Amino acid sequence: MIKTVAIQGIKGSYHHIVSQQFFETPVDTIDCLTFDRVVDSLITEECDAGIMALENSIAGSIIPNYALIDKYNLHVVGEHYLDIQHNLMALPNQSIADIEEVYSHPMALLQCKAFFRNYPHIKLIEDKDTAEVAERIQNKQLKGVGAIASTLAAEIFQLDILAKSIQTIKHNETRFAIVKRTNSDFTETKINKASIKFEANHKRGSLATILNVMSDCKLNLTKIQSLPIVETPWKYAFFVDVTFDDYSDFKKAKSLIEIMGEAFKVLGEYKNAKL
Structure with a gap:
């Protein structure tokens, strides 16, 4: 059971609100002023889980957080959408x-x-x-x-x-990821969304081929985000979210993308919060 959660911000922050809404039982929060501190709290086992904003419907992706999840081999075990009213x-x-x-x-x-x-x-x-x-x-x-x-x-x-509600676009949502040191505890029948990462080589059509595999395996691509690979100029890693009705379809896609893509990694398997 998750008892302690690291959040970016303090009591009253949007991450704090997510900690109140997502978990079925009350949790204690560790206030962190940076996402790096959230990750440190997880790695040092100071907390059971962390909450990290990943994207906003107005401002787009928070790219450094994708890199943190990848770099420290964290696992996305859930997601939560929060209506942000500034x-x-x-x-x-x-x-x-x-x-x-x-x-x-x-x-x-x-x-x-x-x-x-x-x-x-x-x-x-x-x-x-x-x-x-x-x-x-x-x-x-x-x-x-x-x-x-x-x-x-x-x-x-x-x-x-x-x-009240001074944001430019009144319907303003942020998607938050709940991350842990280990992968999801859900049974396969309850998993209908996944976050993955892979690198595509420079051969013509390599990315398109992988995307076609997802389509052929009945996966619905809900998010794709590229991130430069610092050590290799002009090469990119792709962070992708997919939803599916049957876990076996995702399992089949995994086995194919692992062969076709480079540095393939599952960042998390969890329940789709947008159903």
């Missing part, structure tokens, strides 16, 4: 006109860029974590400073919400 918050008894600076995670700032065009007097400053900024504002009683964070962060750190 809110502008500050100490009580202030208006937006009083706010001179807003700090938040770069991804949050990017997703709220259009909102702040209406407030050119506000300086936007990148920071490590959404909720950590909210905590700092409260602890240091910083007036004239705002945070972009969740309603949970505003509640925990007793800040007033000056504007």
Whole structure:
């Protein structure tokens, strides 16, 4: 049973919300200000699992996290989609006109860029974590400073919400991966999604051939992300997510891609959260 989970951020962060929603029983969280620290907590067995954002419907893939999962041989054992609603918050008894600076995670700032065009007097400053900024504002009683964070962060750190749902695109989802040191404990009958990695050689049509294998084996490709292989200029690794109705179809595809692709690896086998 998972009892302790490493999250990027602190209480009130979006990773913290995922830790509350995903697991069937309450878990303790280890607050980490970087994803590298999340991975360290897993490797040193300080926690049972980690939560890592992988992609956002507005800003796209968080590519370094794919590299971390691959480099440290972590296993994706589950996924969770969270509706991200960004809110502008500050100490009580202030208006937006009083706010001179807003700090938040770069991804949050990017997703709220259009909102702040209406407030050119506000300086936007990148920071490590959404909720950590909210905590700092409260602890240091910083007036004239705002945070972009969740309603949970505003509640925990007793800040007033000056504007709700300020992200440019109102339907804003982030996909989070739950990672462990070992692979999924699910039985094959319950597994209907997988994350894999492989490298394609430079022969003409090599990638297309592998993708055709997936199609022939009745796999539905839901995500493909290329990542440069640093040691070999102009060669790429491909991170792919597939869904399927029957695990035997995935097993057949695995055996073929292992032969056709280079450096083939299964990053995780788990339940599709988008059913």
